[in-house]
Amino acid sequence: MRPPAVQLVRLSRIPYTELLALQERWLRRLQAEPGTEAPSGTEAGALLICEPAGPVYTSGLRGGLTSEETARLRALGAEVRTTGRGGLATFHGPGQLLCHPVLDLRRLGLRLRTHVAALEACAVRLCELQGLPGASARPPPYTGVWLGKRKVCAIGVRCGRHITSHGLALNCSTDLVWFDHIVPCGLVGTGVTSLSEELQRHVTVDEVIPPFLEAFKETYKCMLISEDSSS
Secondary structure (H helix, E strand, O other), X not given: OOOOEEEEEEXXXXXXHHXXXXXXXXXXXXXXXXXXXXXXXXXXXXXXXXXXXXXEEEEEOXXXXXXXXXXXXXXXXXXXXXXXXXXXXXXXXXXXXXXXXXXXXXXXXXXXXXXXXXXXXXXXXXXXHOOXXXXXXXXXXXXXXXXXXXXXXXXXEEEEOOEEEEEEEEEOOOOHHHHHHOOHHHOOOOEXXXXXXXXXXXXXXXXXXXXXXXHHHHHHOOEEEEEOOOO
């Protein structure tokens, strides 16, 4: 029996708004299809992978940024956007792996909780493959992947009619100073880190994508089919 197929859309370094626009197109595409349990080999959606081209602060469904904070962050030269994902405020920027799976969970036999746990498992596995066996997921409100008391990967998703969007942001060589201007994910007293910080060498997004994709296929028990961003 063939596993469900997921289209891999690798976008390299692009503005965050372009990622959101492509995500919206894939959402409309999946929502227009009849929702069924997946027969063997059925296409389950898309995996959008990119690196943000510039600094962006985002807030989620629970808010996280006042109008005064928004003005202050924009004065730093960053974009500020409100999104439909779960969670509070976080930062996206160069040196960060963004992974947005737009998936019909029914076709993968998953529920929302198991989808979030699968994203965490992918990030944990990636850290292990990079030589960081101490990575671990923690229960809410600490959703994400941690190395000690510092978060290396933030996770925030949206799910409607069994179709997911948004996903994870993993710090590879992100300039962590940007996080100093907010309380990341609303968690007071915790810190952030990156693969570069932990390994004491420069880790690029391009370096981690192949092992991340292997972890994704293993965790989601799917095939990845390459597709360029024009589709």
